[in-house]
Amino acid sequence: MKNNIYVTQPSLAPLNDFVDLLQDTWDTGILTHNGPLVRKLEADLCKTLNIEHLSVVTNxxxxxxxxxKALExxxxxxxxxxxxxxTISAIKWEGCTPVFCDIDEDTFNIDIKKxxxxxxxxxxxxxxxxxFGNPCDVNAIEIIAKKHGLKVIYDAAHAMGSKINGSSLLEFGDISATxxxxxxxxxxxxxxxxxxxxLDLSKKLERIRFFGHDDNKDIVEDGFNGKMTEIHAALGLANLKYYSDVLDDREVKYKKYKSELCQIEGIGFQKLSMGEINFSYFPIVLKSEVMLLKIESLLNENNIYPRRYFYPSLNHLSQIVDYQECPVSESLSTRILCLPLYKSLTDNELMRIVRLIKRCF
Ligand SMILES: Cc1ncc(COP(=O)(O)O)c(C=O)c1O
Structure with a gap:
């Protein structure tokens, strides 16, 4: 519904920017198979993020x-x-077993001590x-992995735009997946x-996403179809032009929410651990689930729909995994609410959300 305020809205370039990019696609009929727009998107993303190798895929x-797969x-x-x-369905689909480590209660990231x-x-x-884009302690994780001969894959789904010492957070680990x-x-x-x-892994990833083909179209790898289409790449190229505006806007709104809500005893925030966060989400932590439900229902009555990210804690998904105890994750997931945060959220809307939350205390 038009006047509803959801937890987020997609950041979209003006429609004409997208349509203009599609003209060549319509002329050439190249819709997929690592076409020119996919290659341009990869090159532009590498440039924007100052990274060397990035392979775009379907999701x-x-x-x-x-x-x-690439790390076998x-x-x-x-x-x-x-x-x-x-995170766990990917592990399971690749025939591996997820083992849950609890999280740190302040940063919400893996507890390196455990x-x-x-x-x-x-x-x-x-x-x-x-x-939520908050950098993990990548140095400590690397030390542990090296000591035990383990690979590191970051689930960096939220991490584009975050940095450590000026480098993109996407560059850490053997592979990051965003x-x-x-x-x-x-x-x-x-x-x-x-x-x-x-470079070797990046070539291997490119073969895997293209049925295992090498440059001669021989099947040399156990691959599948992970190719991004030209249509999706065109949308990416259109949106990339406005990416830094989106980043700046999130930071302003994140800081506005925080300066208003930090005055309330009973609301906690994610502790930013190291490096620079991308301000992509605005989670608040309540003292109890009762308080969370009170805030959620008042906001819902006013057509505002925050999201309970992440709820439930994945160790409770009994259809998918056997229960393994993670008390910090279990407690946090019942008390955390992500507030609406997106480019077209107006100042008035943000302040209305803040006033409604304040009314609950
Ligand atoms: C932490 C995390 N991992 C993985 C994914 C999967 O990404 P996708 O939806 O693009 O498959 C998501 C979200 O959507 C996510 O939030």
């Missing part, structure tokens, strides 16, 4: 699966339960999530990418 879940992992992968279900206790002779990798879903800061409607510093 972020496939990007995670491709990372596991079979066994247990240590990850967290405070994430979107795609990783080593979970390593067994079946462990092959660590797959931490940069939750998402360009419509809800993300930068979107191609559906889409994602694998990022790696290794």
């Amino acid at each position: 972020g879940t496939v990007a995670l699966q491709m990372a596991i 992992l079979k066994g247990e992968i240590i990850t967290t339960a405070f994430s979107w279900v795609a 990783i080593e206790g979970l390593i067994t002779d079946k462990t092959v990798a660590i797959m931490p999530v940069h939750v 998402s360009f879903h419509g809800t993300k800061l930068f979107n191609t409607a559906e889409g994602g990418a694998c990022i790696t510093k290794s």
